[in-house]
Amino acid sequence: MDLPAILDAGHVDDAAGLLRRYYTQKLTSGHVRTGARFDTWAGGGDSPGAADRITADDLVALALLGEEIKGPAVVGLLETKAPEIGELLELIPVSLELADVTGVEYVHVLGKDSPAWLLWEIFRGYRGGQWKMGPTKTSKLLARKRPKLIPIWDSMVARSIGAGTSLTQWEEWHALLTANDRELVRLLDEVQDRAALPVRVSALRAMDVVLWMDAKQRGFRAAPGDDD
Template sequence: MDLPAILDAGRADAAADLLHRYYTQKLNSGHVRTGARFDTWAGGGDSPGAANRITADDLLALSLLGEDIKGPAVVGLLETKAPEIGELLELIPVTLELADVTGVEYVHVLGKESPAWLLWDIFRGYRGGQWRMGATKTSKLLARKRPKLIPIWDPLVARSIGAGTSLTQWEEWHALLTADDRHLVRHLAAVQDRAALPVRVSTLRAMDVILWMDAKQRGFRAAPGDDD
């Protein structure tokens, strides 16, 4: 994975401009893009009372990012698999940030058979689900529940930075965010300060938005099958 120039230290103003525009720029409709509401819709997916369960508002929040959740997945996530999902979410601290996960902790927090890994499989429909949900939708739902810990996997961004698969990207981002005494984390915090957003978002979400806006600006496009 190669970080694009937009995240260079000398381009903080350009990154802040992209971030600011995503959350404040009015489109041809006269409204700010719906994705700007994803983080805070219904108080956020990690808010008290909602953090350890999937809610209808979480699925509505995904629609703000252009994701359509099919009926079988809705029933499975909100009803059939709800007890199992709740138990796993309770094992993942709400306030834990990806950059704060130590190398020793990583395997227990995000490694194979960790609660987050098992949730990934459940959301995708791999563990007895009667549905199939793509990697992008799955990552967005996980990011909605744990925005400080789970990065969104977007095929457009992945193409622009040469990222690996959706699950290996967790490890790649963890390595980048913890490198050089968390330099990237501090840089993203400074960029967000300059962006002066209506509401502060997580480090991972700010990074995702900057990379997505930059990829769009550089002409990258997702291809059919990228979400598989």
């Protein structure tokens, strides 16, 4: 994975500009883009009372990012698999940040058969689900529930930075965020400070937005069917 120039220390103002534009720029409709409300819709997916279950508002939040969740997945996430999902979410601390996970802890937090890994497989429909959800939708739903820990995987961004697959990207981002005494985290904090957003978002979400805006600006596009 190669970070683009937009996340270099010399481009903090440029990155802050992209972040500010995403969250505050009014489009031709006269409103800010709907994705700007993903983080805060209905108080956020990690808010008290909602953090350890999938809610209808979480699925609305995904729609704000342009992701349609089909009927079988709606029933599975909100009803059939709800008890199992709730038990796994309870095992993942809401406040845990990816950059704070030590190398020793990683396998238990995000490694194979960890609660996050099992949630990924449930959301995808791999564990008895009667539906199929692609990696982009799945990562966005996980990021909605644990925005400080789980990064969004987007095929357009992945192409622009040479990232791996959706699950291996967790490990790649963990390595980058913890390198050089959390240098990237400090840079992302500075980007948010300069962007002066109406509401502060997680470092992972700020990074995702900056990379998405930069990839779009550089002409990258998601291929049709990437999340089927």
